[in-house]
Amino acid sequence: MELGPEGRQRLRGRPLDYYLDRLQRVRAFTLEQLALRDDAWLAETSDWWDDSVANNHWKWFHVMEDELNHRGQIRLIRKRLHRNA
Numbered sequence: 001m002e003l004g005p006e007g008r009q010r011l012r013g014r015p016l017d018y019y020l021d022r023l024q025r026v027r028a029f030t031l032e033q034l035a036l037r038d039d040a041w042l043a044e045t046s047d048w049w050d051d052s053v054a055n056n057h058w059k060w061f062h063v064m065e066d067e068l069n070h071r072g073q074i075r076l077i078r079k080r081l082h083r084n085a
Contacts, residue, residue: 016078023070034060 003011042057 016074016081020074023074 037056042060043055045053045055048054048059
């Protein structure tokens, strides 16, 4: 969540395909890991931000919601790149 200067330097300025490939690899790994878990795992709770507690279902709902937001950002960037090429 807080990349800092080194993280920003390592991640910025790459071609779009680099980011799309990384996103695809992370998605594939995530699906592999989720396949190892059952529905009971979704109900398990653990500490969360600001001394709160959340279950895994709630956490993964927000992960997916965040990915959808990033997909929208990527789609917008791709359209602008193709329009300006």
